[in-house]
Amino acid sequence: MNPPATLWTPPPVASVAVRGLRERAPVARLFFVGRNYHAHAVEMGRPVDKSAELPFYFTKSPSTLVESGATVPYPPRTQNYHYEMELVVVVGKPGFRVAEADAHELIYGYACGLDMTRRDLQLVARDKGRPWDLGKDIENGSVISEIVPMPGVVVERGEIALEVDGQTRQRSDIDKLIWNIRELIADLSTYYHLQPGDLIYTGTPEGVGPVQPGQRLEGRVEGIGRVALQIGAAE
Ligand code: MN
Numbered sequence: 001m002n003p004p005a006t007l008w009t010p011p012p013v014a015s016v017a018v019r020g021l022r023e024r025a026p027v028a029r030l031f032f033v034g035r036n037y038h039a040h041a042v043e044m045g046r047p048v049d050k051s052a053e054l055p056f057y058f059t060k061s062p063s064t065l066v067e068s069g070a071t072v073p074y075p076p077r078t079q080n081y082h083y084e085m086e087l088v089v090v091v092g093k094p095g096f097r098v099a100e101a102d103a104h105e106l107i108y109g110y111a112c113g114l115d116m117t118r119r120d121l122q123l124v125a126r127d128k129g130r131p132w133d134l135g136k137d138i139e140n141g142s143v144i145s146e147i148v149p150m151p152g153v154v155v156e157r158g159e160i161a162l163e164v165d166g167q168t169r170q171r172s173d174i175d176k177l178i179w180n181i182r183e184l185i186a187d188l189s190t191y192y193h194l195q196p197g198d199l200i201y202t203g204t205p206e207g208v209g210p211v212q213p214g215q216r217l218e219g220r221v222e223g224i225g226r227v228a229l230q231i232g233a234a235e
Helices: 038-043 100-106 119-128 181-188
Strands: 030-033 057-060 065-067 071-074 081-083 085-091 107-115 142-144 159-164 167-173 199-201 216-221 225-234
Touching: 085 159, 085 181, 100 107, 100 181, 107 199, 107 216, 107 225, 142 225, 181 199
Parallel strands: 030 199, 065 142, 071 225
Antiparallel strands: 030 057, 085 107, 085 199, 107 142, 159 167, 159 216, 216 225
């Protein structure tokens, strides 16, 4: 069947390359976990007490995705554009109210991601009780590596690190996640019917900071891969 006639060209379906496959993975939604490493929560001035708190999330549009290796403009309306290196879980099966013990069944694989952030705008929004969209939902602001198929595998440890122009700025381990991957899938699936193509950015460790036009970001997660981004001139 032909697609319906449309007034203008529809936006493309966002998709991500998959290691070893010709087919790309179409993307449904982008979920991001807020403060999920203790040392990062502390550097943001908002320590987490897991015994008294639940994880929280924000979303970005799939149209903000950009592939690893791209050069992107320094975005408008910020003086403090920050990197956040993150492990990304790729959902490959649907699930709603999933038990932690079954959470692995939803996992298709993993990627390395950067949750780019207009920190100045995010902090104004946070402190005024406003939505985070202007600080987080940024064109070219969701960087993603190729997806590594690891169906049913729960990643529990491995170094996560980020360099700016070859200098290490973030270095931690996946075993320091406050809410681990089983807990995140179980909790997020109480709010949403998770579906294939949902990406879950699992949070960033300490060491977040600004990046300038001309600088290069290179991140890695042990056992998964690498992600890179080149910051171009301001628009
Ligand atoms: Mn983040």
